[in-house]
Amino acid sequence: MQPDSRNASGERRSRRGSRRRWRLTARYALLTIGAVVVLAPLYLTFVSSLLPPSALAERPPPFFPLDPQWHDYAVAWSQGDLGVYLRNSAIQTGIIVCGQLVTSVLAGYAFAFLRFPLRRALFVVFLATLMIPFEVTLVTNTQTISELGWYNTFAGLTVPFLATGVGTFLLRQAFLQIPRDLREAASLDGYGHLRFLLRIAVPLARPALAALGVFSFLAAWNQYLWPLVVTGSGNGVRTVQIGLKLLQGTEVSRTDVALAGTVIAVLPLLVLLVVCQKQLVRSLTAGAVK
Amino acid sequence: MADVAFRGATKRFEGRPAVDHLDLEVADGELLVLLGPSGCGKTTALRMVAGLEEPDEGEILIGGRVVNDVEPKDRDVAMVFQSYALYPHLNVERNIEFPLRRRGIDAQLRRQTVHEVAASLGLQELLARKPRELSGGQRQRVALARAIVRQPRAFLMDEPLSNLDAALRMQTRADIVALQARLGTTTLYVTHDQVEAMTMGHRIAVMDCGVLQQVGAPHVLYDRPANLFVARFLGNPGMNVLPATLDHPGAHFARVDGGHVPLGDDGAGATGQAASLVVGVRPEHLALSPSGSLEATVLLVELLGADVHVLCQLGGDTKLVVRQDASAPRPAIGDGVRIVAATGSVHVFTGESGARLGGPG
Numbered sequence: 040m041q042p043d044s045r046n047a048s049g050e051r052r053s054r055r056g057s058r059r060r061w062r063l064t065a066r067y068a069l070l071t072i073g074a075v076v077v078l079a080p081l082y083l084t085f086v087s088s089l090l091p092p093s094a095l096a097e098r099p100p101p102f103f104p105l106d107p108q109w110h111d112y113a114v115a116w117s118q119g120d121l122g123v124y125l126r127n128s129a130i131q132t133g134i135i136v137c138g139q140l141v142t143s144v145l146a147g148y149a150f151a152f153l154r155f156p157l158r159r160a161l162f163v164v165f166l167a168t169l170m171i172p173f174e175v176t177l178v179t180n181t182q183t184i185s186e187l188g189w190y191n192t193f194a195g196l197t198v199p200f201l202a203t204g205v206g207t208f209l210l211r212q213a214f215l216q217i218p219r220d221l222r223e224a225a226s227l228d229g230y231g232h233l234r235f236l237l238r239i240a241v242p243l244a245r246p247a248l249a250a251l252g253v254f255s256f257l258a259a260w261n262q263y264l265w266p267l268v269v270t271g272s273g274n275g276v277r278t279v280q281i282g283l284k285l286l287q288g289t290e291v292s293r294t295d296v297a298l299a300g301t302v303i304a305v306l307p308l309l310v311l312l313v314v315c316q317k318q319l320v321r322s323l324t325a326g327a328v329k
Numbered sequence: 330m331a332d333v334a335f336r337g338a339t340k341r342f343e344g345r346p347a348v349d350h351l352d353l354e355v356a357d358g359e360l361l362v363l364l365g366p367s368g369c370g371k372t373t374a375l376r377m378v379a380g381l382e383e384p385d386e387g388e389i390l391i392g393g394r395v396v397n398d399v400e401p402k403d404r405d406v407a408m409v410f411q412s413y414a415l416y417p418h419l420n421v422e423r424n425i426e427f428p429l430r431r432r433g434i435d436a437q438l439r440r441q442t443v444h445e446v447a448a449s450l451g452l453q454e455l456l457a458r459k460p461r462e463l464s465g466g467q468r469q470r471v472a473l474a475r476a477i478v479r480q481p482r483a484f485l486m487d488e489p490l491s492n493l494d495a496a497l498r499m500q501t502r503a504d505i506v507a508l509q510a511r512l513g514t515t516t517l518y519v520t521h522d523q524v525e526a527m528t529m530g531h532r533i534a535v536m537d538c539g540v541l542q543q544v545g546a547p548h549v550l551y552d553r554p555a556n557l558f559v560a561r562f563l564g565n566p567g568m569n570v571l572p573a574t575l576d577h578p579g580a581h582f583a584r585v586d587g588g589h590v591p592l593g594d595d596g597a598g599a600t601g602q603a604a605s606l607v608v609g610v611r612p613e614h615l616a617l618s619p620s621g622s623l624e625a626t627v628l629l630v631e632l633l634g635a636d637v638h639v640l641c642q643l644g645g646d647t648k649l650v651v652r653q654d655a656s657a658p659r660p661a662i663g664d665g666v667r668i669v670a671a672t673g674s675v676h677v678f679t680g681e682s683g684a685r686l687g688g689p690g
């Protein structure tokens with residue numbers, strides 16, 4: 040009786056163990072496929088940027104640069120003025136990210152904690168702006184910017200993006216998670232709205248802020264159409280994405296150099312993702328795991 | 330420190346009054362317990378003092394000054410929330426220090442004050458921890474520390490013990506009483522637990538459905554409840570309540586299901602011309618006795634250590650509880666017994682409004 044039952048339970052355990060192993064294998068296989076799909080274009084870009092022009096035409100293209108052409112990077116950097124473009128992108132992105140964080144925090148707080156007439160209606164209007172694609176407002180915005188005399192300035196590049204419906208919504212949701220008791224306790228402790236916002240609400244909404252920061256960084260850095268429309272040559276506020284486009288058009292006009300430039304332009308994003316990975320994952324799963 | 334007063338304070342939610350024309354004064358340095366069942370408006374009353382709810386009618390006074398238009402942050406009262414409302418991202422030290430940072434006190438003095446308060450509540454070891462790393466009782470003490478650290482004019486406490494287990498609740502109850510006595514700070518303490526109210530309050534204010542029922546010292550409310558609600562709410566188990574009739578006005582006995590009870594002089598004199606009466610007897614004033622004037626059947630016998638509660642069924646569907654010493658002979662379930670009510674222990678209430686007509690005390 041005794042040994043029998045022990046055997047049975049041992050068998051059950053091993054069966055459960057093998058099932059778990061199987062599930063793990065499947066999960067890792069899926070993750071691997073996902074990673075390959077996501078990383079392949081990046082890898083190919085990187086490899087191609089190191090290939091000599093002749094090898095680029097080969098089909099299939101080589102998967103490993105046997106004779107890496109590092110000087111392509113130097114060419115891209117100097118001929119393409121990438122330093123200037125990167126600086127411009129950094130300024131433009133910095134302004135947009137800071138602007139969005141500030142306006143979203145303030146508006147999100149108002150919608151979450153303040154009572155004012157038409158609060159619901161206004162919030163619906165905010166949400167409605169999420170449905171309007173950027174392209175729809177492109178022409179009007181361009182006109183406004185040029186009438187303000189902001190053509191070819193950082194103001195023109197950034198002001199239309201200083202407030203977002205998404206950010207407001209994201210932070211409102213984060214602020215709504217904060218128990219009302221905390222606001223009330225702080226108000227009895229002598230803290231008005233602004234101080235409560237800075238000392239309690241913002242620190243507690245850090246995951247949401249980090250997520251918004253990263254997403255708005257990505258969006259701002261990768262902008263192409265708007266910088267193309269509101270900047271021109273001269274004066275130099277053009278961003279790196281435009282710079283890349285121009286790189287292909289110059290006398291350099293070599294795909295490998297253009298690809299080297301692309302890799303340089305992508306680097307800041309990669310660094311950001313690696314640094315903020317933990318925060319990002321936490322913010323994306325924050326709703327799921329409680 | 331200051332006295333706190335409600336003057337006809339009324340708060341309505343969606344037209345229904347949560348607090349209805351409340352008139353109540355908490356004397357300077359007093360610990361007044363606001364007692365009542367769930368939903369009776371205790372928290373709402375407390376929040377009006379804090380300034381978190383604005384009264385629809387009437388006035389709130391702190392230190393003799395009407396504060397209806399004063400912002401919560403300027404009222405200088407401290408509240409201990411039922412949820413404790415600790416700031417989750419700040420450690421214990423920062424949590425306690427939080428109210429001080431708004432008062433222009435220099436960092437050195439702040440630190441010293443925080444450490445003193447923490448020591449008085451046994452929190453020195455926990456100063457570096459975050460609230461989520463604390464037990465319920467420890468969180469509760471941090472919330473208390475945060476309230477006392479800035480020496481407010483009044484403490485408001487909303488069921489601060491309801492999340493603690495029984496043993497800890499008793500301990501903390503005593504701690505709060507001692508703390509309040511030491512600091513002498515006016516305290517308005519909300520609870521639905523009559524034991525807490527009886528043991529802690531200098532005075533108790535009983536509320537029901539937003540209406541104040543009675544205010545007084547614990548023994549006054551227990552011995553001379555102003556109405557049936559207070560009579561039943563205080564005491565565990567509460568007062569036995571029996572519908573009664575009189576043979577004639579001024580009779581010295583009231584007929585109830587299963588027999589009659591003696592009214593005593595006070596009771597008998599008070600009945601007047603009342604059409605319908607209710608009498609009330611506390612379980613400890615009843616005893617099983619072969620010569621008792623009430624006939625009953627035993628439904629349940631509960632041993633609670635030193636005491637035994639015997640639940641009996643009189644005729645009809647009237648039930649009552651008799652408290653016995655554990656040493657007394659115990660009846661069995663289903664036994665027919667006779668019950669005697671001690672003379673001068675029977676309270677008389679009107680049947681209509683439940684208001685007290687007379688009785689002992």
Ligand SMILES: Nc1ncnc2c1ncn2[C@@H]1O[C@H](COP(=O)(O)OP(=O)(O)OP(=O)(O)O)[C@@H](O)[C@H]1O
Nearest residue numbers: 342343347365366367368369370371372373374521
């Ligand atoms: N913000 C609100 N909106 C609408 N109704 C409310 C609000 N706050 C309280 N009420 C209602 O007012 C009444 C009194 O509520 P209150 O919270 O003061 O009761 P309480 O005595 O503290 O109860 P408990 O012991 O359960 O905490 C209840 O009927 C409640 O539903």
Ligand SMILES: [Mg+2]
Nearest residue numbers: 371372373487
């Ligand atoms: Mg309450």
